[in-house]
Amino acid sequence: MDDYKSLAFALLAAGIATYAVRWYTDPLRAIPTVGGSSLPGLSWLAALRMLRNGKAVVEEGYRKYPERTFKLPALDRWLVVVSGRELVEELRKRGEEELSAPESLKEISQAKYIFDPLIVTDQYHVKVLQEKLTRRLPELLLDIVDEVMAAVQDHIVSREDEWTSVEVIPVMQNIIARASNRAFVGLPLCRNEEYLRLAVGIVVDTVKTMIVLSLVPRFLKSTVARFYNKVQRNTELAVQHFRPIIEERQRIAAQRGERWDNKPNDLLQFILDKAKSNNDTISTIAQRVLGLNFAAIHTTSTVTHMLTRLAEHPELLAPLRDEIEESIAAEGGWTSVALANMWMLDSLLRETLRFHGIGLLGMGRKAMKDLTLCDGTFLPRGTIVHTAAHALHHDSAVLERADTFDAFRYARMRAAAVRSGSDQGTGAKLQFAATTTSPEYLPFGHGAHACPGRYFADNVLKAVLAHLILKYDMKLGGDGVRPADVFIAMGVLPAPQSRVLFRPRKCGGDPGQ
Numbered sequence: 428m429d430d431y432k433s434l435a436f437a438l439l440a441a442g443i444a445t446y447a448v449r450w451y452t453d454p455l456r457a458i459p460t461v462g463g464s465s466l467p468g469l470s471w472l473a474a475l476r477m478l479r480n481g482k483a484v485v486e487e488g489y490r491k492y493p494e495r496t497f498k499l500p501a502l503d504r505w506l507v508v509v510s511g512r513e514l515v516e517e518l519r520k521r522g523e524e525e526l527s528a529p530e531s532l533k534e535i536s537q538a539k540y541i542f543d544p545l546i547v548t549d550q551y552h553v554k555v556l557q558e559k560l561t562r563r564l565p566e567l568l569l570d571i572v573d574e575v576m577a578a579v580q581d582h583i584v585s586r587e588d589e590w591t592s593v594e595v596i597p598v599m600q601n602i603i604a605r606a607s608n609r610a611f612v613g614l615p616l617c618r619n620e621e622y623l624r625l626a627v628g629i630v631v632d633t634v635k636t637m638i639v640l641s642l643v644p645r646f647l648k649s650t651v652a653r654f655y656n657k658v659q660r661n662t663e664l665a666v667q668h669f670r671p672i673i674e675e676r677q678r679i680a681a682q683r684g685e686r687w688d689n690k691p692n693d694l695l696q697f698i699l700d701k702a703k704s705n706n707d708t709i710s711t712i713a714q715r716v717l718g719l720n721f722a723a724i725h726t727t728s729t730v731t732h733m734l735t736r737l738a739e740h741p742e743l744l745a746p747l748r749d750e751i752e753e754s755i756a757a758e759g760g761w762t763s764v765a766l767a768n769m770w771m772l773d774s775l776l777r778e779t780l781r782f783h784g785i786g787l788l789g790m791g792r793k794a795m796k797d798l799t800l801c802d803g804t805f806l807p808r809g810t811i812v813h814t815a816a817h818a819l820h821h822d823s824a825v826l827e828r829a830d831t832f833d834a835f836r837y838a839r840m841r842a843a844a845v846r847s848g849s850d851q852g853t854g855a856k857l858q859f860a861a862t863t864t865s866p867e868y869l870p871f872g873h874g875a876h877a878c879p880g881r882y883f884a885d886n887v888l889k890a891v892l893a894h895l896i897l898k899y900d901m902k903l904g905g906d907g908v909r910p911a912d913v914f915i916a917m918g919v920l921p922a923p924q925s926r927v928l929f930r931p932r933k934c935g936g937d938p939g940q
């Protein structure tokens with residue numbers, strides 16, 4: 428018995444010693460820690476606390492270490508964070524072989540364990556999004572608007588002269604899913620309720636799977652993923668919807684070849700055209716489309732923030748209505764140019780992402796080799812580094828009155844840029860989906876890997892918002908106070924049960940309807 432006890436103590440002591448040596452020699456130890464102690468064990472407790480007070484901790488790091496690097500405890504790793512323009516620019520400038528955006532995304536999303544290996548190694552659907560879907564947006568816009576109108580009609584049931592209380596998140600998830608899938612897979616699948624449930628569910632299911640796998644030790648991840656992978660299950664269900672459509676399209680393509688006159692103009696077809704030269708199966712194609720649904724449907728949080736802001740300040744609606752009506756009238760209908768001319772609406776979108784955003788951190792990059800940043804911080808290979816995006820967006824040294832939500836600030840700034848002739852007199856850098864990103868505005872990231880879906884998001888969000896603004900009056904219920912955002916770990920979310928009251932306008936309506 429005594430022998431067993433001695434052996435157990437010896438093993439425990441060896442374990443503690445190994446852990447202590449690893450901690451003492453960890454190169455990340457040199458980076459200052461915020462949010463708690465970096466001592467083994469205590470850092471885990473600090474990581475648990477971060478689940479609730481992440482915002483305060485990131486702000487503390489941003490304040491204490493300006494233009495420098497700090498680290499935060501997470502349950503499975505250290506999160507290294509840079510602040511200041513120079514370091515943000517450094518993350519942008521370092522090549523793919525030094526600081527990689529796709530590799531960081533793959534690691535954080537546990538991609539290797541969740542997605543089909545073919546998708547992890549060949550992300551051609553991102554190129555299809557950039558090169559095909561984005562270019563075809565002007566042609567697709569009328570379909571998107573048509574779907575928005577039909578979806579709003581189906582989901583916001585309201586009677587003349589009556590205010591109807593709408594729970595914003597589930598309703599907007601459905602409207603965004605329908606509008607996005609009109610461009611992704613076309614009719615009738617974009618209205619199939621079972622498919623829409625999968626498209627909407629992919630966000631929560633992917634995040635749940637990611638969280639579970641991130642908490643499992645590396646050597647167990649593959650095994651756990653075999654039993655717990657909600658993305659795989661969703662893909663299998665989605666295949667049942669995709670198979671007949673894909674087989675039919677492949678049959679027609681084989682018959683007609685280049686002479687296919689009314690070839691579908693949607694993301695699925697752009698992927699199918701490309702998939703011919705890959706080893707894609709119906710399952711991998713379905714998973715690629717579901718992956719892009721994840722990206723499209725998380726924009727619900729942005730619409731929710733905007734609607735609750737408009738409902739809190741209904742005085743914003745009149746100038747927006749004038750602008751939307753004038754832009755549509757000037758272009759003779761809903762066109763991409765009409766949307767681009769809606770500067771106040773664009774400003775509302777840009778300000779919403781600046782002020783609320785989707786996360787406390789941005790621009791994740793993985794160190795592909797040992798490297799030293801310009802502030803002297805050494806990052807060993809494998810480190811994931813981020814920017815303190817939310818704190819930067821709320822820094823009044825970077826943007827005047829940054830802690831105030833000012834819906835039309837960017838419209839005014841653009842007008843001033845045009846007057847002064849800066850930015851070639853266009854103010855284009857101050858647009859929501861600016862082509863040239865800036866180190867002061869990071870919701871879409873910055874540089875070559877900035878979000879390739881931002882132009883699509885711009886069109887869908889503007890179509891939804893413009894239509895709702897023309898069709899309804901809005902206000903908040905209860906005490907008229909907008910519910911506070913929810914901060915969980917590094918995520919920023921609108922209050923889960925956010926509600927807005929809608930009432931159809933008497934003399935209003937949509938000129939494009």
Ligand code: HEM
Nearest residue numbers: 528722723726790791870871872873876877878879880884
């Ligand atoms: C409010 C809307 C959106 C926000 C705030 C947003 C934000 C972002 C951010 C921060 C990144 C990482 C950029 C970086 O690391 O520098 C990203 C990447 C990406 N986004 Fe978006 N996004 C939005 C909408 C969309 C939509 C609608 C789509 C698809 C239709 C999309 C597709 C993607 C893809 C595919 C990537 C990965 C790009 C790559 O691997 O190079 N996003 N997005």
